[in-house]
Amino acid sequence: MQTRKLGTNEISVIGFGAWEAGGAVWGEGPGDEGSIAAIHAALEAGITWIDTAEVYGDGRSEEVVGRAIAGLEPKPFVATKVAASVSGYTPEGVRHGAEGSLRRLGLDAIDLYQIHWPDESTPLETTWEAMAALVDDGLVRHIGVSNFNRERLERCEHVRHVDSLQNHFSMLHRGSGPELFPWCEQNGTAVLAYGPLAYGLLTGTIGMDTEFGDDDWRGTGGGMSYYAELFEPSARARHLETIDGLRPIAEDLGITLSQLALAWVVAQPGVTSAIAGSRNPEHVRTNAAAGDVVIDQAKLDLLDEILRG
Numbered sequence: 001m002q003t004r005k006l007g008t009n010e011i012s013v014i015g016f017g018a019w020e021a022g023g024a025v026w027g028e029g030p031g032d033e034g035s036i037a038a039i040h041a042a043l044e045a046g047i048t049w050i051d052t053a054e055v056y057g058d059g060r061s062e063e064v065v066g067r068a069i070a071g072l073e074p075k076p077f078v079a080t081k082v083a084a085s086v087s088g089y090t091p092e093g094v095r096h097g098a099e100g101s102l103r104r105l106g107l108d109a110i111d112l113y114q115i116h117w118p119d120e121s122t123p124l125e126t127t128w129e130a131m132a133a134l135v136d137d138g139l140v141r142h143i144g145v146s147n148f149n150r151e152r153l154e155r156c157e158h159v160r161h162v163d164s165l166q167n168h169f170s171m172l173h174r175g176s177g178p179e180l181f182p183w184c185e186q187n188g189t190a191v192l193a194y195g196p197l198a199y200g201l202l203t204g205t206i207g208m209d210t211e212f213g214d215d216d217w218r219g220t221g222g223g224m225s226y227y228a229e230l231f232e233p234s235a236r237a238r239h240l241e242t243i244d245g246l247r248p249i250a251e252d253l254g255i256t257l258s259q260l261a262l263a264w265v266v267a268q269p270g271v272t273s274a275i276a277g278s279r280n281p282e283h284v285r286t287n288a289a290a291g292d293v294v295i296d297q298a299k300l301d302l303l304d305e306i307l308r309g
C-alpha cells in the first residue's frame with residue numbers, strides 16, 4: 001500500500017470511510033458486528049486510517065470505530081469531524097464535540113479533527129482558533145476542514161495551518177478539485193477525497209434497471225444534493241455510458257472498475273488519499289488493493305479523454 005504525508009504522519013492512499021457504520025445509509029446493513037469486521041478487514045489489508053464523524057448515526061459510527069480499534073496497538077490513524085448541527089462551531093461547541101468524540105472513540109487524542117461543513121453562524125476565524133486550541137491542549141494532533149472552498153481555506157490559513165482538506169471528488173465529480181488541489185499541494189495541506197466511487201456508480205454494478213430501497217437516497221433523492229448530479233435518470237444514463245468506456249481500461253490493467261476509479265483519484269496531483277467505505281469485508285479488500293495500483297501517464301491521458309466525453 002502506498003502512503004503519503006498528512007501533517008507529521010504517513011497515511012495509506014486508501015482510507016476507510018465509516019459513514020455506513022453509523023446505521024442504515026442505503027438499506028439495511030450487517031449491523032455493528034459486520035461494520036467492525038469490515039474495519040478489521042481494512043486494517044489487515046494495509047489501510048492505516050479511518051474517517052468518521054459525530055453526525056454519522058448520531059455518534060454511533062464513532063462508537064463502532066471505537067469498539068473496532070479497542071485493544072489494537074499500534075492504533076490506526078483516526079479522523080473525525082465536528083458538525084454545526086450537532087455540537088456547533090462556537091469555541092464551547094468545538095471543545096464539547098471533541099470531548100464527546102474522544103469518549104466514543106476511546107482515544108486520548110484525535111489524530112485529525114475536521115470542520116464538517118461550512119457554517120457562518122459562528123465566524124470561521126473564531127471556530128478555527130478553537131480548533132487550534134485543541135491542538136495546543138493535546139486533545140487533537142492535526143486539524144482540517146471538509147467541503148471548503150479556497151476563500152475559506154485561506155481565511156483559516158491566516159489563523160493556523162490547515163493540515164487537510166476533505167472534499168467530494170471522483171471520476172464523475174471533479175468539483176473544485178482542479179482549483180483547490182494545487183493550492184493544497186503548495187501549502188502542505190493533505191487532500192482527502194470522499195465519494196471516490198460515486199456512491200456505487202463506479203463499481204460497475206449499477207445499471208438503469210437497478211432498483212433502490214425506499215430508504216436509499218440513490219433512488220429517492222432523500223434530500224441529498226448528489227442525487228441530481230449522479231442518480232437522477234438522465235444523469236445516471238450519461239454516467240453509465242462513460243463507465244462503459246472505462247471498462248476496457250480496467251480489463252487491460254487487470255483490475256476491477258472500482259480499483260481503477262480509486263487509483264485514478266490517487267493519481268491526481270495533490271491528492272493524498274481516497275476514502276472508500278463498505279460494510280462488506282471482501283469489497284474492503286478489493287478497495288484496499290487499489291492502493292498498490294499505479295496507472296501510467298498514457299493510460300491517465302486516455303482516461304481523461306473518456307471522462308471528457
